[in-house]
Amino acid sequence: MTLNLNNLNKSIINCNKCSRLIEFRKKILKNKRKQFKDEKYWGRPITGFGDINGKILFVGLAPAAHGGTRTGRVFTGDKSSEFLYKCLFKANISNQNTSEHVNDGLKLNNAFITAALKCVPPQDKPEKKELMNCFNFFQKEIYLLKKLKIIVALGKVAFDTCLEFYKKYYKFDKKYKFTHGKIYNLPKGVRLVGCYHPSPRNVNTGRINETKMTNLFKKIKQIN
Template identity: 55%
Template sequence: MDIKLNSLDKTIVSCKKCPRLVKFIHKVSSNKRKQSMDEVYWAKPVPGFGNLKSKLAIIGLAPAAHGGTRTGRAFTGDKSGDFLFKCLFEAGIANKPYSKNINDNLKLKSTYITNILKCVPPEDKPLSNELLNCSKFFDKEILSLKRLKVILTLGKVAFDNYVKLYKKKYNINGKFIFRHGKMYLLPDNKILIASYHPSPRNVNTKIISHQMMINLLNKVKKIAKI
């Protein structure tokens, strides 16, 4: 696969610090899903993507087993990503309504997309030491976004973990309650916004709809001034 990586990305991609996750990535990549039998899975940690001058960061918890772990790009190649990129396109943030693979020429307007954890965990449940191990990469990614204004977290687990890391880093307390569309002004003047995760389960049960996500993205765009 052809991909341009900066030095942080390269470090992330070659990381093997969490043995359980390294093993799981290997398992997932050797038990390919039916429709991807002919593909070579990425089978490594998945760094974030987007312009480092971005004002908006969209944050998930971890790459999907047959999404990011297969394609090498966060929210790429799975149903959650299909939903997300359709909405990002409608909101004028992405140049295409889909995200298929790392060579699809997808471009984002002032937006960086990443996950708190760079490796897929079994049952989507990371252990606290894995989150701790990977937090140094996540911190560096966020710090490298010098113009960052707004952080949009997808799903309660990503929101709660983002808050946990943030509280620890800045030694702050306070209640951060997850509610779709809820906004918090953080002590470093960035704005944290919660969103439902665009998972098939949330979409099928109508917890979130395309229109709800597009409305939120339009609001986010205004706040981030992108």
């Protein structure tokens, strides 16, 4: 079967390789957040989203328990996505400044967004074997992104995970240090840039703000 985004997404959604993560998801579905208690949670692995012909790939570590795992779309329906999309919209990478649910009309321009691990792990900490299992999907997404020029890793853990991925699949052995805004070279002419995660903690402590993040997004758009 020829690989395309549709059949890749089907295999992601139906994957049940990591039993610990499946058990954890069951717990989330049993203990919904109060404000979402009447909602049906998606409760399955999360696929990537956006323009597969885009040159920019945004990568988070994993979907959020009550964000992506609830809504069924990566970076959707939580505080991190609220902040992220304000910046993506200002940089003209998204057509709207919110990402609330799968039918909200959101589109990305020249960009795709995914998580290196497609299922939410306990305490946001995947085990190595879970990452290795899921890299198989991440690798296929990268393969399908034929025009990929730049990977924006959202947070240090996502940044280190991208390096781990390139180590495994491309025998890449450079050690790069996560620094917000610094651009590094990866194999096949792809660049990697670290970007603070758009989490409430980073926003509330002032580590990141809309101007800083938007300016970085505008800068990466210029990369060819």
